[in-house]
Amino acid sequence: MISFSVNKQRVNLDVDPSTPLLWVLRENLGLTGTKYGCGMAQCGACTVHLDGEAVRSCVAPVLRATGKAVTTIEGLSPDLSHPLQRAWLEEDVPQCGYCQSGQLMSAAVLLREKTRPTDEDIDQAMTGNICRCGTYPRIRRAIHRAAEMVAKEGAR
Amino acid sequence: MNNRQSRTGVHRRDFLKLSVAASGGLLIGFHFPGVSKLASAQQSSANTFMPNAFVRIGTDERITVIVNHSEMGQGVYTSLPMLLAEELDADWTKVGYESAPVDPKYNHPAFGMQMTGGSSSVWSGLEQFRQAGAAARAMLIAAAAQQWNVDASTCRTDSGAVLNGSSRKLTYGHLASAAAKLTPPEHVQLKDPKTFKLIGKPIKRLDTPEKLNGKAEFGIDVKLPGMLTAVIVRPPIFGAKMKSFDDSRTRSIPGVRKVVAVPSGVAVIADTFWQAKTGRDALRVEWDEGSMQSFDTGKMMQDFRERVKSPGTSVRNDGDAAAALANATKKIEAVYEVPYLSHLMMEPLNCTVDLRTDSCEVWTGSQFQTIDRANAAKIAGLPPEKVQLHTTFLGGGFGRRANPQSDFVVEAVHVAKAVGAPVKVIWTREDDMAGGWYRPAFLHAIEGGVDASGNAVGWRSRLVGQSIMAGTPFAAMMMKGKDYDPASVEGVDDLPYAIPNVAVESHQAEINVPVQWWRSVGHSHTAFAVECFIDELAALAGKDPYQFRRALLQKKPRHLGVLNLAAEKARWDRPLPKGVGRGIAVHFAFGSYAASVAEVSVTEGKVRVHRMVCAIDCGQYVNPGIIKAQTEGGAIFGASAALYQELTFESGRLQQTNFHTFPVMRINECPEIETHIVESNEKSGGIGEPGVPCAAPAIANAVFAVTGKRVRRLPIRLTEAV
Numbered sequence: 013m014i015s016f017s018v019n020k021q022r023v024n025l026d027v028d029p030s031t032p033l034l035w036v037l038r039e040n041l042g043l044t045g046t047k048y049g050c051g052m053a054q055c056g057a058c059t060v061h062l063d064g065e066a067v068r069s070c071v072a073p074v075l076r077a078t079g080k081a082v083t084t085i086e087g088l089s090p091d092l093s094h095p096l097q098r099a100w101l102e103e104d105v106p107q108c109g110y111c112q113s114g115q116l117m118s119a120a121v122l123l124r125e126k127t128r129p130t131d132e133d134i135d136q137a138m139t140g141n142i143c144r145c146g147t148y149p150r151i152r153r154a155i156h157r158a159a160e161m162v163a164k165e166g167a168r
Numbered sequence: 169m170n171n172r173q174s175r176t177g178v179h180r181r182d183f184l185k186l187s188v189a190a191s192g193g194l195l196i197g198f199h200f201p202g203v204s205k206l207a208s209a210q211q212s213s214a215n216t217f218m219p220n221a222f223v224r225i226g227t228d229e230r231i232t233v234i235v236n237h238s239e240m241g242q243g244v245y246t247s248l249p250m251l252l253a254e255e256l257d258a259d260w261t262k263v264g265y266e267s268a269p270v271d272p273k274y275n276h277p278a279f280g281m282q283m284t285g286g287s288s289s290v291w292s293g294l295e296q297f298r299q300a301g302a303a304a305r306a307m308l309i310a311a312a313a314q315q316w317n318v319d320a321s322t323c324r325t326d327s328g329a330v331l332n333g334s335s336r337k338l339t340y341g342h343l344a345s346a347a348a349k350l351t352p353p354e355h356v357q358l359k360d361p362k363t364f365k366l367i368g369k370p371i372k373r374l375d376t377p378e379k380l381n382g383k384a385e386f387g388i389d390v391k392l393p394g395m396l397t398a399v400i401v402r403p404p405i406f407g408a409k410m411k412s413f414d415d416s417r418t419r420s421i422p423g424v425r426k427v428v429a430v431p432s433g434v435a436v437i438a439d440t441f442w443q444a445k446t447g448r449d450a451l452r453v454e455w456d457e458g459s460m461q462s463f464d465t466g467k468m469m470q471d472f473r474e475r476v477k478s479p480g481t482s483v484r485n486d487g488d489a490a491a492a493l494a495n496a497t498k499k500i501e502a503v504y505e506v507p508y509l510s511h512l513m514m515e516p517l518n519c520t521v522d523l524r525t526d527s528c529e530v531w532t533g534s535q536f537q538t539i540d541r542a543n544a545a546k547i548a549g550l551p552p553e554k555v556q557l558h559t560t561f562l563g564g565g566f567g568r569r570a571n572p573q574s575d576f577v578v579e580a581v582h583v584a585k586a587v588g589a590p591v592k593v594i595w596t597r598e599d600d601m602a603g604g605w606y607r608p609a610f611l612h613a614i615e616g617g618v619d620a621s622g623n624a625v626g627w628r629s630r631l632v633g634q635s636i637m638a639g640t641p642f643a644a645m646m647m648k649g650k651d652y653d654p655a656s657v658e659g660v661d662d663l664p665y666a667i668p669n670v671a672v673e674s675h676q677a678e679i680n681v682p683v684q685w686w687r688s689v690g691h692s693h694t695a696f697a698v699e700c701f702i703d704e705l706a707a708l709a710g711k712d713p714y715q716f717r718r719a720l721l722q723k724k725p726r727h728l729g730v731l732n733l734a735a736e737k738a739r740w741d742r743p744l745p746k747g748v749g750r751g752i753a754v755h756f757a758f759g760s761y762a763a764s765v766a767e768v769s770v771t772e773g774k775v776r777v778h779r780m781v782c783a784i785d786c787g788q789y790v791n792p793g794i795i796k797a798q799t800e801g802g803a804i805f806g807a808s809a810a811l812y813q814e815l816t817f818e819s820g821r822l823q824q825t826n827f828h829t830f831p832v833m834r835i836n837e838c839p840e841i842e843t844h845i846v847e848s849n850e851k852s853g854g855i856g857e858p859g860v861p862c863a864a865p866a867i868a869n870a871v872f873a874v875t876g877k878r879v880r881r882l883p884i885r886l887t888e889a890v
Contacts, residue, residue: 146802
């Protein structure tokens with residue numbers, strides 16, 4: 013039995029501990045917002061937070077989550093209210109949308125660590141997330157916009 | 169209606185002549201069902217008004233637009249509803265979308281089958297969706313007029329309501345039930361474009377919210393009660409046949425339910441993906457490797473280089489290219505080569521099937537619903553109408569999910585047949601990359617000459633590559649009367665430059681690697697060869713590459729328009745910092761004109777693209793926000809191929825497996841991109857693909873500007889440049 017929390021809910025699972033967290037989230041827990049893209053930590057579509065850190069869940073055995081807190085795209089906010097989700101809406105970022113869960117989860121860690129990320133910070137944090145549709149210019153703008161929102165709202 | 173039909177018909181034929189895309193292959197007949205005919209096939213219910221196949225209006229005011237094209241990122245779930253909502257005068261905040269089931273009434277108006285491809289959804293849906301919206305509006309007005317006992321002509325509509333005089337107002341939701349009892353009109357008046365409220369505006373995409381919280385359902389996300397998951401071991405070499413397999417270790421893996429031979433290989437079926445994949449890793453399969461076991465792309469290109477020395481099938485022959493080249497003051501010859509490419513959609517292929525004795529349901533991200541249903545029905549042993557295909561969101565398509573053989577659908581039906589339970593077949597990234605149906609490798613040998621004043625006098629293009637159409641069910645139709653594949657030569661057969669003597673010849677290579685339309689199809693390589701060579705000719709003539717093109721495009725106003733716009737916005741004449749070079753390209757594809765200027769630098773043999781300025785003329789447009797996104801995305805797609813991508817085979821085996829060996833441009837490599845849209849009253853063209861072709865030549869020409877070396881092979885490797 014492996015126990016951890018997902019989006020603040022406790023789960024106890026009887027699964028092969030070597031199963032990647034990605035497939036446990038998707039198949040055992042029905043959280044299909046986290047996507048499979050490569051299976052080898054190359055594309056970032058499977059990015060989730062493990063105790064607040066961005067991890068590629070396609071290569072993280074579920075055992076690694078034991079006793080930890082997992083946050084997936086479904087838990088980023090209950091109502092699209094996270095500054096990044098609002099900025100993504102304002103910039104109309106997604107095209108096919110398949111990579112966007114991973115993009116948002118990577119960006120969320122960046123935004124927590126750097127309140128006003130520079131373009132270099134964005135390059136560093138987001139380079140592991142591939143978008144085949146080419147939404148990068150809007151992703152960059154949306155991250156800056158989210159940072160501005162946080163700054164404004166924080167000052168209020 | 170007849171007038172309109174024939175007018176758009178001409179446009180469609182032009183389109184087909186110029187670009188045989190995914191779609192082009194499938195012209196079965198021009199089919200434009202009248203709105204009233206559609207309506208008779210539809211049922212309104214107590215709570216909804218469904219005046220035709222494309223819209224449902226609820227008593228709750230919700231307006232659902234049924235979209236007959238697949239949403240793969242190109243924005244059809246927004247742009248097509250915009251067309252309908254415009255004519256309906258709907259309240260945009262109440263508008264939603266739904267994917268159409270497979271039904272002849274949702275056939276592509278130009279291609280006679282339900283499908284998405286060829287950058288055709290918006291131009292082909294313009295009439296269809298506007299008519300549908302206008303018909304619904306007329307019926308709502310009639311219902312209100314009846315209720316108020318006034319003449320319908322005294323009523324007007326605004327934002328989801330019918331109005332009369334200064335005080336009377338009934339919302340569409342209120343009128344839905346009454347309108348549902350009326351007969352759809354035979355003729356409707358479409359709006360004067362000057363009064364458009366939605367069309368032409370950068371309206372935000374309707375599908376964004378569900379793509380930000382994990383709710384959007386892609387094929388890979390489908391879950392059915394009792395569903396199993398399968399992964400397949402497919403042949404390591406194209407054409408190899410399974411001889412035997414040993415599944416003793418696989419069967420001992422918990423969760424594995426069945427291991428079974430299917431026509432495409434051996435399926436491992438388990439409760440979950442990871443169990444199935446673990447089971448597959450433990451499976452041992454013996455293959456009869458077949459005739460492709462010695463296939464090598466290096467040798468293949470060497471064969472192409474030999475073959476191109478002899479004349480090919482004539483595609484175009486203006487004047488006397490041979491004589492013009494023989495008499496030219498200066499001559500140049502260049503050979504351009506491009507590799508096989510994977511579509512590499514972010515969502516790997518997958519397909520879910522629930523097969524029963526008298527029905528079959530399929531869930532997948534398809535671009536080819538009619539074909540997929542027919543092919544699934546054959547395997548299921550059912551008539552097509554007993555098969556329903558549910559189109560999910562597509563995590564990218566780029567042509568791969570429009571497979572003439574429905575490879576990924578047919579295989580899943582075979583697996584479902586073997587297992588007797590609902591099953592989802594998931595391809596790993598490696599499976600997807602090795603699964604074939606690539607952009608074919610091509611070689612272009614071009615000769616050109618200029619006279620003493622630097623005027624281009626002759627051009628001969630000869631190309632070698634596989635046909636996409638040959639061997640498909642569409643070959644007879646598309647290649648009718650031609651002994652070459654139009655999809656191989658599109659983009660060079662219509663060379664726009666005013667050169668008096670032009671010859672284009674094609675050699676068709678017969679190689680057992682399955683090939684398919686890849687975003688922008690033939691244009692993905694013809695634009696590279698043509699736009700790099702015109703640059704080489706400019707250099708030969710001692711002229712500026714932009715001015716040299718301008719002079720040769722004086723009779724091509726729309727080419728000239730985008731070329732000038734891109735050059736002006738990029739400030740072509742402004743000097744660049746040392747170490748930065750600028751390149752330009754212009755190309756027509758899928759009814760639209762595109763031009764790009766790229767700025768690059770080269771450090772230690774590595775090309776860095778700093779900026780791309782794109783100009784696009786797609787005629788009358790619907791949503792400029794989506795057009796910018798598609799143009800930028802197309803540039804990045806083209807740049808990825810130009811800079812990084814190549815599939816190679818050795819001893820019949822694909823050498824690339826995943827993103828580390830077949831890279832995609834990442835955010836840190838992505839240039840600044842600007843897109844400028846030409847305001848135009850011309851007929852609408854496509855937008856999904858036209859942004860791709862110019863990227864490679866603009867970058868390659870910029871590399872020449874900064875290094876003095878010509879790039880003649882993609883992906884760009886400076887060690888090979890000449």
